[in-house]
Amino acid sequence: MKNKIEQTRRKLVIAGAMAPLVLSLPGRVMAQSQAQAGGGYYKDKVIIINVAGGASGGHARFARLLQPYLQKHSGAREVRIVNMPGGGGLKAANHIWRVKPGSPEIFFGNVSTLILAPLAGSAGAQSFDPVKFHYLGRVTSEPRVLSVGGKSAIKSIQDVQKLKRPFVFPSQGTDEDFYTMAVLGDALGFKVKAVTGYEGNADTSLAVIKGDGDGHITGWSESLGPIRSGDKNPILMVTSQPSPDYPNIPIATNIVPAAKRATVQSMATILETHRSYIGPPNMEPQAIAAFRAAVSAALSDPELLAESKKTERLVSPMDGVTQQKRVTELAKTSASLAPILIAAVKDIQ
Amino acid sequence: MIEAIIAGLTALLTPQAMLFMLIGVVYGLVIGILPGLGGVVAMALLLPFTYGFETAATLALLLGAHIATIWGDSVTSILFSVPGSAKGLALCFDGYPMTQKGQAKRALAASATGALLGGIIGAIFLALCIPLIRPVILALGPSEYLMMALWGLTVIATFSEGSLMKGLTASVLGVLVAFIGMDVVTATPRFTFGSEFLMEGISFPVAMIGLFAVSEMMKLAIKGTPIVDRSLVKEESTVWQGVCDGFSHWWLVVRSSLLGLWIGVLPGVGASVAGLAAYAQAVQTSKTPERFGKGAVEGVIAPDATMGANEGGGLMPTLAFGIPGGESMAILLVAFIGLGVVPGPDMLTKNLDLVFSMVWIIVIANIAVTLIGLGITPWLARLPSLQANLMVPIVLAVCFVGAYATRGHIEDVVVAAVFGIVGYLMDKYRYSRANFVIGMVLAVMIERNLHISLTLYGKDFLLQRPIALAMLLFVLFTAALPFVRNWRRQRKQAAAAGVSAP
Numbered sequence: 001m002k003n004k005i006e007q008t009r010r011k012l013v014i015a016g017a018m019a020p021l022v023l024s025l026p027g028r029v030m031a032q033s034q035a036q037a038g039g040g041y042y043k044d045k046v047i048i049i050n051v052a053g054g055a056s057g058g059h060a061r062f063a064r065l066l067q068p069y070l071q072k073h074s075g076a077r078e079v080r081i082v083n084m085p086g087g088g089g090l091k092a093a094n095h096i097w098r099v100k101p102g103s104p105e106i107f108f109g110n111v112s113t114l115i116l117a118p119l120a121g122s123a124g125a126q127s128f129d130p131v132k133f134h135y136l137g138r139v140t141s142e143p144r145v146l147s148v149g150g151k152s153a154i155k156s157i158q159d160v161q162k163l164k165r166p167f168v169f170p171s172q173g174t175d176e177d178f179y180t181m182a183v184l185g186d187a188l189g190f191k192v193k194a195v196t197g198y199e200g201n202a203d204t205s206l207a208v209i210k211g212d213g214d215g216h217i218t219g220w221s222e223s224l225g226p227i228r229s230g231d232k233n234p235i236l237m238v239t240s241q242p243s244p245d246y247p248n249i250p251i252a253t254n255i256v257p258a259a260k261r262a263t264v265q266s267m268a269t270i271l272e273t274h275r276s277y278i279g280p281p282n283m284e285p286q287a288i289a290a291f292r293a294a295v296s297a298a299l300s301d302p303e304l305l306a307e308s309k310k311t312e313r314l315v316s317p318m319d320g321v322t323q324q325k326r327v328t329e330l331a332k333t334s335a336s337l338a339p340i341l342i343a344a345v346k347d348i349q
Numbered sequence: 350m351i352e353a354i355i356a357g358l359t360a361l362l363t364p365q366a367m368l369f370m371l372i373g374v375v376y377g378l379v380i381g382i383l384p385g386l387g388g389v390v391a392m393a394l395l396l397p398f399t400y401g402f403e404t405a406a407t408l409a410l411l412l413g414a415h416i417a418t419i420w421g422d423s424v425t426s427i428l429f430s431v432p433g434s435a436k437g438l439a440l441c442f443d444g445y446p447m448t449q450k451g452q453a454k455r456a457l458a459a460s461a462t463g464a465l466l467g468g469i470i471g472a473i474f475l476a477l478c479i480p481l482i483r484p485v486i487l488a489l490g491p492s493e494y495l496m497m498a499l500w501g502l503t504v505i506a507t508f509s510e511g512s513l514m515k516g517l518t519a520s521v522l523g524v525l526v527a528f529i530g531m532d533v534v535t536a537t538p539r540f541t542f543g544s545e546f547l548m549e550g551i552s553f554p555v556a557m558i559g560l561f562a563v564s565e566m567m568k569l570a571i572k573g574t575p576i577v578d579r580s581l582v583k584e585e586s587t588v589w590q591g592v593c594d595g596f597s598h599w600w601l602v603v604r605s606s607l608l609g610l611w612i613g614v615l616p617g618v619g620a621s622v623a624g625l626a627a628y629a630q631a632v633q634t635s636k637t638p639e640r641f642g643k644g645a646v647e648g649v650i651a652p653d654a655t656m657g658a659n660e661g662g663g664l665m666p667t668l669a670f671g672i673p674g675g676e677s678m679a680i681l682l683v684a685f686i687g688l689g690v691v692p693g694p695d696m697l698t699k700n701l702d703l704v705f706s707m708v709w710i711i712v713i714a715n716i717a718v719t720l721i722g723l724g725i726t727p728w729l730a731r732l733p734s735l736q737a738n739l740m741v742p743i744v745l746a747v748c749f750v751g752a753y754a755t756r757g758h759i760e761d762v763v764v765a766a767v768f769g770i771v772g773y774l775m776d777k778y779r780y781s782r783a784n785f786v787i788g789m790v791l792a793v794m795i796e797r798n799l800h801i802s803l804t805l806y807g808k809d810f811l812l813q814r815p816i817a818l819a820m821l822l823f824v825l826f827t828a829a830l831p832f833v834r835n836w837r838r839q840r841k842q843a844a845a846a847g848v849s850a851p
Binding site: 061064082083084090091094095098122123124168170173174193195196197198199202205206207209210212213226231311345348349 | 396486487490491531533534535536537538545548549666670679683756757796797798800801804805
């Protein structure tokens, strides 16, 4: 009896010791094959993703969603997420601009900030040139929506145009929504009174629901809850595609005067560059190719797509090569925005 | 409603939910004790492990961990003057002097009891206030937040004993340090001298680690004696004494808890301000304010009760509007979406049982934290008597790792060291370190809310915001109270001297 117990115990110990090895084999084989798909450049290396904003921000939510899949498809030993809040992404952008050659660091944040902040003459964006970054792939692009409070007397964008006072716009600072509002005000002919200093979209959202402010701009998913509950009312979208759920919300480019259409279109295209991976200017060509391949593979992984749907973090990929061309074009064509953005910044100083 | 209360509790009484809560509580205690890490980090690290489990179990894990960090933060503040995170700061003011006086057990137990009672009162009021949540939140705005910050400022006088000028100088230094980084209104870099690191500003937890923990360790290293030399100071207090303190100061606990609930409802005000406001309230309503800063047990009970109740208040904007009241609530919101729950007005009608599950989680997690806390207090209380040559390297290593862990920047380790020297010099020349951090915490909050109030409502914003005006009058009243009491006492003493003189 004692021997039997001893034998069983031994078997359990051996099985216990072998289990992790056996269980990890398929994963190792898969990881190796997928690392080859990414060129093998990152195999067994550590990748550091510097995410614009805090641990609970929108960028962090998407960066953490992608993290395991990026590791799987790049073959990296570890994909480390580092939150880098400050300056609406400018802090992280400046950091990645200055990293040494061969650095494993990548920036994850909003491409539109990199284009708009230098155009507006922002003090935190004087050191970098957005065209010289390496764009490695867009994860998602959400349409931006201008919403007003559910109980507000303003029911449509035409009501905003008819206002005999400035439209009060609570904002966290000079982020892409602040610049978008300035462009909309210019294009649609209404005055904007930006109230900066709010802590984030949650804060500006409450200000709009309370009636402290008239309206604010956010990504579509951030306003969806209050819109569904009637706390907020969407009156305008800045996008090139109408929302299938809310087809009646007007699109900015369709309602602005013809003379202003190019400016608003330029803004909408900039906004669509959205949450992306961005590499430093001195990134090695093999690293660029490998990272772009890994991002593309991760974004088409069925497991990721299922998780993204379940957690309402929907992805809308754009490959890095296309994105690079898009940013280069935008940098050339968006110069017309500069006077509007500079005037908006001057107004709050 | 009764049905929802019972359903909320039943959902929690599954083996998975109870196990998850226990794991969350133990993990939260460990994270809370580590300097630089707090509830937000605890929840952010747990989030990836929450998918695919019962809703109640997931919330028990996340909220349990977050609640446990409150007392975890207090432990190191009380024993070593090392705030676990920003919200543990107020515990350094009286908790550490209690440890130095040989009352560590009493301080730890009073702190755990305060947090427990605050948590329970907060949870009860959260349950009672459900129908009022939306109107209350809609009635408050930046002007009211400004008044709350001004109330925090009034505590400066408490730490300015000896020289008000030195106290104010320390506060102004704190304000200047808080202004380093991107200006919150125009995003213009201030005092950054072209440094990329300074654009992000000086991290508050890192500065605190330096000012309090590193400087205390410098003092110990120079003196060469432990925090508590048992040959001179015996540990004579008991855990039971601390528990009794919590209950005997029941009115202070109730006041502090309601304050915590109120601050929780104000999104963005934050637990560090809650701790300071609670401390200010305790000092200003005390009949013997001169005992504060020297080891008054009320100075330990009040901040913990406020922070315990703050959890219930913080849930309100998240549940009522789907708008997170702070970073930790934003993480909870992500978990809600992962669980298929949509916070917002419907939450308070269609998902009321889930709301009550959270109320129960707050209650049960607080009880678990207190039981574990009281159980380990006798062992924890021995730590300050470790010899300096053992204590200093251990605490310094933990502090510098904590400083690095706060944001993952090596520069923060240098900042902690620099602030350690600043803290040592301030202490030596009697400039209040507490006033420095009060200035640092409240500066940006005052700047932000004053700017928004002036832009939205103009110069006469107080006349347009009656609640803010009432709060200002209350702030003036509570600020004047200690001076009035002092004047009365002096008058009585003078009268008594006059009677006995002839």
